[in-house]
Amino acid sequence: MTTFLIACLAFASQVEERPAVLVTIGAAGTDEYGAQFAEWAERWRDAALRGDSEVTIIGGSSETNAGPEEGPPTDHERLQAAIRDLPPTGRSPVWIVLIGHGTFDGREAKFNLRGPDLGVDDLNAWLTRLHRPIVVVNCSSASGPFLKGLSKQNRVVVTAARSGDEQNFARFGDYISAAIADPSADLDKDDQVSLLEAFLTASKRVEEFYRTEARLATEHALLDDNGDGLGTPADWFRGVRATKRAKDGADLDGARARQIHLVPSARESNLSPEAQRRRDELELELEDLRSQKERLDEAEYYDRLQTILVELSRLYQQATPEGEAEPRPSGSD
Structure with a gap:
């Protein structure tokens, strides 16, 4: 009996460690x-399943959204319930x-949404119960305020717009849904596409669209992963590292998003959860060390680097x- 209970607990732990992907149309x-949004959602579903994630799609069907007293629950209620049912802790x-x-x-x-719309405060309140990494990708127009409203440590927030005033239809959602599992978006050649790489690739393709069409760009995506609510645009990066500096000296984003992959490589999957945790810590230490290079004694810098x-x-x-080559650590170039 004891052996059976231990096995059940071990299985439950494994289930909880699977990433969860909630896609709301x-x-x-x-x-x-509607056809475009359904296609984008299907790309996310395919990528999530390839990465062994649990996937939930909300919205996009012909069901009515009158409310619990008149019919099925609204999409607002469905999303709230889906978040409420997630395991509150875990590494995934x-x-x-x-x-x-x-x-x-x-x-x-x-x-x-069909029915009541989703506000920043609603989503932030629902996410508060979760003490695990959170990624929010808002592909809609006027999504900029979601970045500041949701920004927090252990969260990565991506918005298609840099402010609420960018209210024209946003194409960013098309490009990031295509990039999230596209090998050509693997900028650092480690056999997997990070959230940062998908963001950079999608932003570049948005820019190319407006340039090719000779149109003024009406959307400028941002990424925040350091919890300061400011966000960093794609054109501040060279490769996968931010190279520009904010005028006020604020920290730039990207280091954490570079560590998150919806479809991990075989090598990534072979790392134990403990090894992944330690690897992530070391890569962030490495990125922090690089930012201090000009202030440190050369011998001290290279000693810590080694x-x-x-x-x-x-x-x-x-x-x-x-027989395979080891990957180059993030931040070592």
């Missing part, structure tokens, strides 16, 4: 937009992907099949 408005991230249109009335930004790289190399050796 908003009110389309037209059949044309929760992905919240919002596909659709957004609005901004000068005070509050909302994501348009210490970090040696431990990283040992971790990667554990997960690298014989």
Whole structure:
């Protein structure tokens, strides 16, 4: 009996460690937009399943949304319930992907749903119970205020717009849904596409669209992963590292998003949860060390650099099949 209970607990722990992907399709408005949003959602579903994530799709069907007293629950209620049912702790991230249109009335930004719309405060309140990594990708227009409203440590927030005033239809959702599992978006050549790489690739493709069409760009995506609520645009990066500096000296984003992958490589999957945790810590230490290079004595800098790289190399050796080259640690270039 004891052995059976231990096995059940071990199985439950494994289930809880699977990433969860909640994709919400908003009110389309037209059949044309509805078809596009459904296609984008299907890409997220395919990528999530390839990465062994649990996937939930909300919205996008022909069901009515009158409310519990008159019919099925609204999409607002479905999303709230889906978040409420998630295990509150764990190492694996929760992905919240919002596909659709957004609005901004000068005070509050909302994501348009069938039925009641989703506000920043609603989503932030629902996420408060979760003590695990959280990724929010809001692909809608006017989504900029979601970045500041949701920004927090252990969260990565991506918005298609940099402010609530960018209210034209956003194409960013198309490009990031295509990039999240696209090998050509693997900028650092480690056999997997990070959230940062998908963000950079999608932003570049948005820019190319407007340039090719000779149109003024009406959307500028941002990424925040350091909890300061400011966000960093894609054109501040060279490769996968931010190279520009904020005028006020604020920290730039990207280091944490570079560690998150919806479809991990075989090598990544071979790392134990403990090894992944330690690897992530070391890579963030490495990124922080790089930012201090100009202020440190040269000997001290390289001594600390060697210490970090040696431990990283040992971790990667554990997960690298014989005959394959070890990956280059994030932040070592």
